[in-house]
Amino acid sequence: MANVKLVNIIKxxxxxxxxxxxxxxxxxxxxxxxxxxxxxxGKSTILRMIAGLEDITSGDLYIDNKxxxxxxxxxxxxxxxxxxxxxxxxxxxxxxxxFGLKIKRIPRKEIDRRVRRAADILEISYLxxxxxxxxxxxxxxxxxxxxxxxxxxKVFLFDEPLSNLxxxxxxxxxxxxxxxxxxxxxxxxxxxxxxxxAMTLGNRIVVLKDGKIMxxxxxxELYNTPDNMFVAGFIGSPPINFIHGEIRKKEALxxxxxxxxxxxxxxxxxAINNYVNKKIVLGxxxxxxxxIPHDKSxxxxxxxxxxxxxxxxGNEMLVYANLDKLQMIARLPSDSTLEADQLTELYFDTPKIxxxxxxxxxxxx
Amino acid sequence: xxxxxxxLFYLILVAAALSFIYPFIWMMMAxxxxxxxxxKLVIFPSEFTFDNYVSMFSKIPIGRALFNSxxxxxxxxxxxxxxxxxxxxxxxxxxxxxxxxxxxIIIFTMSLPFQITLIPxxxxxxxxxxxxxxxxxxxxxxxxxxxxxxxxxxxxxxPQALIDAARIDGCGELRIVFTILWPNIKPTIIxxxxxxxxxxxxxxxxxxxxxxxxxxxxxxxxxxxFVVGGRAESQLGVKLAxxxxxxxxxxxxxLFFQKHFIQSMASTGLKE
Numbered sequence: 001m002a003n004v005k006l007v008n009i010i011k012x013x014x015x016x017x018x019x020x021x022x023x024x025x026x027x028x029x030x031x032x033x034x035x036x037x038x039x040x041x042g043k044s045t046i047l048r049m050i051a052g053l054e055d056i057t058s059g060d061l062y063i064d065n066k067x068x069x070x071x072x073x074x075x076x077x078x079x080x081x082x083x084x085x086x087x088x089x090x091x092x093x094x095x096x097x098x099f100g101l102k103i104k105r106i107p108r109k110e111i112d113r114r115v116r117r118a119a120d121i122l123e124i125s126y127l128x129x130x131x132x133x134x135x136x137x138x139x140x141x142x143x144x145x146x147x148x149x150x151x152x153x154k155v156f157l158f159d160e161p162l163s164n165l166x167x168x169x170x171x172x173x174x175x176x177x178x179x180x181x182x183x184x185x186x187x188x189x190x191x192x193x194x195x196x197x198a199m200t201l202g203n204r205i206v207v208l209k210d211g212k213i214m215x216x217x218x219x220x221e222l223y224n225t226p227d228n229m230f231v232a233g234f235i236g237s238p239p240i241n242f243i244h245g246e247i248r249k250k251e252a253l254x255x256x257x258x259x260x261x262x263x264x265x266x267x268x269x270x271a272i273n274n275y276v277n278k279k280i281v282l283g284x285x286x287x288x289x290x291x292i293p294h295d296k297s298x299x300x301x302x303x304x305x306x307x308x309x310x311x312x313x314g315n316e317m318l319v320y321a322n323l324d325k326l327q328m329i330a331r332l333p334s335d336s337t338l339e340a341d342q343l344t345e346l347y348f349d350t351p352k353i354x355x356x357x358x359x360x361x362x363x364x365x
Numbered sequence: 366x367x368x369x370x371x372x373l374f375y376l377i378l379v380a381a382a383l384s385f386i387y388p389f390i391w392m393m394m395a396x397x398x399x400x401x402x403x404x405k406l407v408i409f410p411s412e413f414t415f416d417n418y419v420s421m422f423s424k425i426p427i428g429r430a431l432f433n434s435x436x437x438x439x440x441x442x443x444x445x446x447x448x449x450x451x452x453x454x455x456x457x458x459x460x461x462x463x464x465x466x467x468x469x470i471i472i473f474t475m476s477l478p479f480q481i482t483l484i485p486x487x488x489x490x491x492x493x494x495x496x497x498x499x500x501x502x503x504x505x506x507x508x509x510x511x512x513x514x515x516x517x518x519x520x521x522x523x524p525q526a527l528i529d530a531a532r533i534d535g536c537g538e539l540r541i542v543f544t545i546l547w548p549n550i551k552p553t554i555i556x557x558x559x560x561x562x563x564x565x566x567x568x569x570x571x572x573x574x575x576x577x578x579x580x581x582x583x584x585x586x587x588x589x590x591f592v593v594g595g596r597a598e599s600q601l602g603v604k605l606a607x608x609x610x611x612x613x614x615x616x617x618x619x620l621f622f623q624k625h626f627i628q629s630m631a632s633t634g635l636k637e
Contacts, residue, residue, distance in 0.1 A: 103535040
């Protein structure tokens with residue numbers, strides 16, 4: 001197994017606009033790294049450059065400390081699983097899995113051993129004689145993973161492999177991906193636009209936007225301490241609430257439209273002193289807003305608000321309220337007694353509040 | 366009302382089908398009829414005879430011409446499939462400067478009548494000393510714009526991931542085209558194959574220009590010379606026998622592949 005290092009990688013198709021802008025990061029040996037971001041952020045392009053399916057416009061790419069910019073995909077010792085499986089329709093599962101090894105002129109006995117082992121791991125031995133069209137999406141995806149496993153590569157690349165599966169199967173395959181990583185102990189680079197997949201699968205997550213890295217970190221690090229509004233808004237479902245306001249006097253924030261004031265003294269954020277009389281964005285995750293505060297301490301900042309809608313999920317209740325023309329979501333216990341159009345009080349858990357500079361979107365800390 | 370409509374519909378269809386098939390059936394039957402009965406235009410003659418065929422074989426080296434035609438058409442079909450799919454692949458899947466311009470130039474050549482290129486091509490053949498050789502019958506027909514167009518469209522209809530997967534598996538471009546993509550565009554291969562074979566098989570003017578030696582003549586060329594050149598001695602039956610002999614292989618091929626043929630022709634307009 002191996003590490004993968006990207007150094008100042010740039011990709012441009014037309015020589016004018018860069019779709020990947022000076023990206024550098026390292027994926028450690030046996031690490032499961034997820035590249036996540038909205039469509040068009042360059043995540044698939046980065047993966048395809050690592051695979052060798054796209055040329056690198058400038059920068060250096062290292063796999064196992066060897067520069068591979070000019071190597072063909074087959075010589076990079078990688079395997080890739082595609083969103084639409086990309087199984088060869090005219091070949092059986094066995095032939096699909098064996099094809100790459102056959103081209104490498106690996107002895108037939110060894111091919112057979114590897115194919116059967118991979119089939120065993122993925123529990124698809126009974127499918128070996130079938131053709132792709134006679135299988136379900138989930139089965140095809142397993143075969144595609146099997147085709148990657150038999151190559152015994154240094155790095156596995158996954159390009160949105162679960163996007164074509166239905167919701168239930170996706171959850172199941174997510175768990176299996178984790179197990180597979182544990183079992184195979186391999187380096188995996190996984191591309192997805194689904195932040196849930198990123199949070200549940202990755203050892204580390206690379207968040208991308210417009211071809212730039214927004215933040216790299218462990219899932220909970222991104223969740224709790226995002227570097228900027230984009231990461232804060234992208235990670236987490238339902239998304240974080242952003243509320244615009246102004247620091248009128250030290251340690252107190254006044255919301256722009258309603259003029260409501262909350263005390264930020266408990267944030268212990270020295271940096272806000274530089275923002276007195278300046279505009280600011282407050283970010284608070286839905287689960288950090290409460291209907292009934294845990295205790296009477298000043299940790300909870302009270303706001304009066306009207307509920308616009310309530311979604312009862314069974315295990316929790318999503319409460320929508322309007323504040324400063326913005327819709328705010330709170331995640332409350334399912335037994336909360338709140339109804340639409342009700343005027344109520346909600347409590348922000350002050351130490352969990354994040355503050356952002358509205359000009360550059362960066363977190364204030 | 367519905368039944369009348371349907372009946373009328375079928376009557377028109379049957380009439381149209383008959384008008385297409387009748388001349389061919391008549392030609393086959395007449396080639397087996399005695400010479401004096403051919404002029405009566407009947408379908409079933411009073412007796413069947415192979416005299417016309419026997420006479421045809423004795424008058425012209427039709428066996429040799431059959432071999433020439435089969436040889437030339439097979440080579441042309443094979444080469445067209447190979448080269449047109451390579452070009453079609455490049456035009457649909459490779460990124461290079463001028464790709465679309467090249468494609469439009471190729472398409473433009475489809476609108477040029479054969480007659481325009483006839484003389485320049487003939488001069489080229491003379492300069493290359495290819496007149497009266499198989500090369501003059503094969504090399505100019507190794508690839509056609511239509512075949513390129515068909516392959517380009519067929520390859521465009523396949524997912525890019527299939528090619529990416531093959532590349533990661535270690536395939537070069539040629540292996541991608543012939544091992545991975547070809548098995549997935551069978552209807553196109555069959556259609557292009559049949560059309561290329563028929564075009565080559567039915568070509569008359571070009572062989573008449575570049576081949577003078579009887580041993581190298583193709584079947585349509587020989588039959589044409591035979592029928593209009595006076596060697597059939599005004600015997601209609603012998604002329605018809607040679608025409609049947611000429612048409613049969615292509616018809617057999619068409620019947621054999623017609624399902625794929627229609628499927629591919631129907632889909633060419635849709636895959637983009």
